[in-house]
Amino acid sequence: MTGSSHPPHHTAGRKPRPRVHKPQAPAATAAGPAAVKQAQRREPGADREVRVISAAPRKAPASASPSPRGIGGWLGDTSLKAAQFNYFVVLGAVLALTTMGVFMVLSASSVEFITKGSGNSYSLFIKQGIFAVIGVVVMLVAARIPSERIRSWSWIAYFLTVLALTAVLTPLGKGAGGNRNWIEIGSMTIQPSEFAKLMLAIWCGMILERKSHLMHDFKHTMVPVVFPGGLLIVGLVLAGRDLGTAMILMLVIGTAMFLGGARKRYFAMAGSAVVLVVLGMALFARNRMDRITAWMGNCDDGSGLCDQAQAGLYALASGGWFGVGPGQSRQKWSHVPEAQNDFIFSILGEELGLVGALFVVLLFALLAVAMYRIAVRTQSVFGRIAVGSIMVWIVGQAFINIAMVAGMLPVIGIPLPFISSGGSALIFTLAAVGVVLGFARQQRIESGGPRSGNPIWNKVRGITSGAP
Numbered sequence: 001m002t003g004s005s006h007p008p009h010h011t012a013g014r015k016p017r018p019r020v021h022k023p024q025a026p027a028a029t030a031a032g033p034a035a036v037k038q039a040q041r042r043e044p045g046a047d048r049e050v051r052v053i054s055a056a057p058r059k060a061p062a063s064a065s066p067s068p069r070g071i072g073g074w075l076g077d078t079s080l081k082a083a084q085f086n087y088f089v090v091l092g093a094v095l096a097l098t099t100m101g102v103f104m105v106l107s108a109s110s111v112e113f114i115t116k117g118s119g120n121s122y123s124l125f126i127k128q129g130i131f132a133v134i135g136v137v138v139m140l141v142a143a144r145i146p147s148e149r150i151r152s153w154s155w156i157a158y159f160l161t162v163l164a165l166t167a168v169l170t171p172l173g174k175g176a177g178g179n180r181n182w183i184e185i186g187s188m189t190i191q192p193s194e195f196a197k198l199m200l201a202i203w204c205g206m207i208l209e210r211k212s213h214l215m216h217d218f219k220h221t222m223v224p225v226v227f228p229g230g231l232l233i234v235g236l237v238l239a240g241r242d243l244g245t246a247m248i249l250m251l252v253i254g255t256a257m258f259l260g261g262a263r264k265r266y267f268a269m270a271g272s273a274v275v276l277v278v279l280g281m282a283l284f285a286r287n288r289m290d291r292i293t294a295w296m297g298n299c300d301d302g303s304g305l306c307d308q309a310q311a312g313l314y315a316l317a318s319g320g321w322f323g324v325g326p327g328q329s330r331q332k333w334s335h336v337p338e339a340q341n342d343f344i345f346s347i348l349g350e351e352l353g354l355v356g357a358l359f360v361v362l363l364f365a366l367l368a369v370a371m372y373r374i375a376v377r378t379q380s381v382f383g384r385i386a387v388g389s390i391m392v393w394i395v396g397q398a399f400i401n402i403a404m405v406a407g408m409l410p411v412i413g414i415p416l417p418f419i420s421s422g423g424s425a426l427i428f429t430l431a432a433v434g435v436v437l438g439f440a441r442q443q444r445i446e447s448g449g450p451r452s453g454n455p456i457w458n459k460v461r462g463i464t465s466g467a468p
Contacts, residue, residue: 340420341415
């Protein structure tokens with residue numbers, strides 16, 4: 001035996017214990033710091049775990065993504081800042097236009113009551129102010145109603161509109177200026193055709209969303225949006241001889257079809273039919289044909305058909321750059337017929353000048369841009385169609401009225417939204433804005449904004465959404 005302390009059979013065939021080295025983590029790559037994954041394994045004879053580090057690139061956070069550039073990127077911006085911009089631009093522009101409208105109604109209507117000696121000269125101003133308050137409340141409540149509930153009310157609203165438009169043609173109806181548009185109940189009058197504009201925007205959005213995968217088929221494209229649904233509503237309005245409102249209704253239907261994905265040839269066919277109807281209504285009605293010939297310059301027959309349009313142009317021209325001052329219009333003293341209604345923009349231009357008139361145009365332009373951005377960001381087909389149709393209705397009607405007052409279109413009897421006198425028009429237009437604000441508010445929430453900082457509105461929202 002040797003001097004070894006261990007027996008030989010203990011070391012025979014035994015391999016030396018391997019030395020375990022802990023690998024170093026690789027340097028961070030350009031994609032970011034290394035993401036550590038731990039995979040555990042044991043080497044033969046090893047008592048310690050060996051950790052294997054893999055360098056997996058980490059995704060950059062969403063906030064680090066580059067912001068969209070160009071006008072297209074700005075219009076489609078989905079950030080929280082953009083959502084807040086859209087919401088407050090729509091709200092601010094509408095409140096500014098409504099406030100201007102109330103005071104312009106005061107200026108344009110008070111002298112009519114003075115010259116006619118009929119009652120309180122502030123009565124129409126007080127009524128318009130009350131309608132404005134009611135409309136703003138309706139707008140704020142509508143902005144809190146979920147879009148799913150608004151969609152579910154579409155058919156109910158459609159049948160109620162048909163009943164109301166039919167009632168206009170009964171003894172309950174009331175006419176003025178050759179048109180029969182109102183229902184008179186006691187001392188209160190309601191114009192159902194104004195509600196029909198909002199109803200069509202919502203109803204068409206609901207129908208076309210359900211048929212979005214069938215828009216390549218002619219039958220599904222036309223039924224029931226154009227026939228019989230849309231045709232029935234437009235026909236009832238035309239039965240009351242209101243071509244101007246019927247044109248706006250057809251504009252809403254056409255916009256809904258375009259946004260719903262109707263094929264170009266179907267859209268062209270429907271558009272051609274609309275043009276033929278409008279031409280027929282104009283050519284076979286003496287008063288409408290006289291307005292067209294007067295617009296084309298036939299003002300020498302002594303009929304006075306050009307008086308309203310010419311008085312409106314005189315009012316605009318006398319306003320100059322900065323106007324003659326609030327309440328100082330001279331043309332409103334029985335020179336401009338319907339100064340508080342269809343031709344209120346001429347009084348506005350005379351008193352506030354070109355600067356004031358351009359400010360109103362700018363507010364409508366801002367309203368159009370903000371509504372377009374809301375429609376682009378809306379995820380549902382129903383929302384895009386409803387918001388887009390409301391945008392074209394309000395902004396399109398505004399610029400048709402302004403073009404009419406400026407002599408670029410014949411006189412067709414379309415009021416200026418938010419500014420012209422009229423309770424039904426103001427309330428239902430503000431309700432339509434409330435629907436748009438509802439989609440804008442939802443986009444603010446989806447972008448990380450607050451639902452509401454007011455506990456009262458939270459309670460209202462819980463009631464309207466059916467939450468306990």
